[in-house]
Amino acid sequence: MEDYEVDLYSRDLRTSQSYNERLGFGIAAFQALSNIAVNGVALVVLSYGGLLLANNQISPGNLMSFLIATQTIQRSLGSLSTLFGQVVKGLSSGSRVFQYITVDRETSLQTGGLALGAVGGTVYFKDVLFSYPSRPNQVVLDNLTLTLPQGKVTALCGLSGAGKSTVAALLERFYEPTGGRIYLDDSPLDELDPSWLRGRVLGFINQEPVLFATTIMENIRYGRPSASDREVYEAARQANADSFIREFPEGYGTVVGERGVTVSGGQKQRIAIARALLKNPRILILDEATSALDAHSEKLVQDALDQVCQGRTVLVIAHRFSTIQNADCIAVLHKGQLRELGNHKDLMNKDGMYSALIKRQTMFE
Numbered sequence: 172m173e174d175y176e177v178d179l180y181s182r183d184l185r186t187s188q189s190y191n192e193r194l195g196f197g198i199a200a201f202q203a204l205s206n207i208a209v210n211g212v213a214l215v216v217l218s219y220g221g222l223l224l225a226n227n228q229i230s231p232g233n234l235m236s237f238l239i240a241t242q243t244i245q246r247s248l249g250s251l252s253t254l255f256g257q258v259v260k261g262l263s264s265g266s267r268v269f270q271y272i273t274v275d276r277e278t279s280l281q282t283g284g285l286a287l288g289a290v291g292g293t294v295y296f297k298d299v300l301f302s303y304p305s306r307p308n309q310v311v312l313d314n315l316t317l318t319l320p321q322g323k324v325t326a327l328c329g330l331s332g333a334g335k336s337t338v339a340a341l342l343e344r345f346y347e348p349t350g351g352r353i354y355l356d357d358s359p360l361d362e363l364d365p366s367w368l369r370g371r372v373l374g375f376i377n378q379e380p381v382l383f384a385t386t387i388m389e390n391i392r393y394g395r396p397s398a399s400d401r402e403v404y405e406a407a408r409q410a411n412a413d414s415f416i417r418e419f420p421e422g423y424g425t426v427v428g429e430r431g432v433t434v435s436g437g438q439k440q441r442i443a444i445a446r447a448l449l450k451n452p453r454i455l456i457l458d459e460a461t462s463a464l465d466a467h468s469e470k471l472v473q474d475a476l477d478q479v480c481q482g483r484t485v486l487v488i489a490h491r492f493s494t495i496q497n498a499d500c501i502a503v504l505h506k507g508q509l510r511e512l513g514n515h516k517d518l519m520n521k522d523g524m525y526s527a528l529i530k531r532q533t534m535f536e
């Protein structure tokens with residue numbers, strides 16, 4: 172495997188080397204030709220100018236001015252070849268940047284939608300149809316109609332690829348539905364400002380929370396940049412993170428991320444939960460971790476999650492049996508369609524897809 176990767180890398184390096192050599196030859200040929208041409212011009216100027224000077228048709232000063240002007244042109248043309256190489260390199264490096272700059276904005280950016288205080292937190296997916304732009308022929312959500320009741324926990328479950336994460340992505344407005352509409356309370360989501368929505372209304376805790384290369388204090392404060400230190404401590408305490416943070420020699424000033432202290436998966440999740448608590452969103456999207464934590468960490472994370480879910484509308488992409496079982500409402504997705512909806516007891520009694528999923532899961536526990 173290692174040899175194979177080294178081979179691939181060497182092949183790419185050789186391609187890059189050959190392109191650079193070709194560029195070098197091109198620059199050399201251009202410089203040689205332009206030097207010959209410009210020196211030829213200087214020669215012509217000198218011989219013809221000498222003739223005119225001999226015939227007293229121009230003054231020696233005029234001839235000198237001409238010669239200096241030709242040399243200036245020669246120098247400029249000489250640097251043109253190097254400049255040309257740089258332009259070619261710059262254009263190829265910049266092509267990806269230009270690709271992003273020229274992307275059409277698909278999500279509208281209207282402001283002045285709902286006032287934050289007036290947000291209840293009921294989300295309604297109405298006949299939502301969706302295909303990813305990169306695969307327009309694959310229907311990922313097929314006429315999905317689903318309500319996330321205000322202040323309740325709705326668990327989405329289903330087999331891998333059923334469309335659970337896509338539902339969350341549409342709610343975050345990372346994509347727009349191909350058909351149908353999503354409503355927050357009574358306002359269509361596409362009429363609300365996505366920055367306001369993501370910054371103030373929605374919170375997202377995913378499987379692999381991102382910690383930035385700065386202090387734990389600042390990492391938590393990203394939830395609400397205006398929060399005071401005291402509020403950060405309180406959020407960390409509620410997220411079961413305060414005690415382990417204080418055990419670090421530099422406490423909340425500990426730098427995490429690439430060049431700092433490495434924190435465990437469970438600790439990372441608790442920092443992310445503290446961040447979400449500080450943000451205090453009306454709606455929380457929770458993509459539950461599939462990776463197993465040890466029993467102690469699991470309990471701490473679960474307690475913190477229970478804390479953060481209280482009083483909010485929660486959409487949880489559920490993988491754990493306990494989460495699914497305790498949810499107020501369970502939606503079972505299959506190939507982008509809503510197959511079953513209800514609470515654990517009702518769905519188990521129904522003995523359909525949900526009970527089959529649960530039996531499968533408990534068999535492996």
Ligand SMILES: Nc1ncnc2c1ncn2[C@@H]1O[C@H](COP(=O)(O)OP(=O)(O)OP(=O)(O)O)[C@@H](O)[C@H]1O
Pocket residue numbers: 303305306311329330331332333334335336337338
């Ligand atoms: N960015 C994307 N571009 C194209 N297709 C995608 C993209 N993301 C997901 N899909 C496809 O959409 C379908 C639904 O994916 P989704 O991630 O929503 O499923 P899921 O139920 O969350 O799965 P899992 O439990 O494995 O995370 C899958 O067939 C997947 O291949």
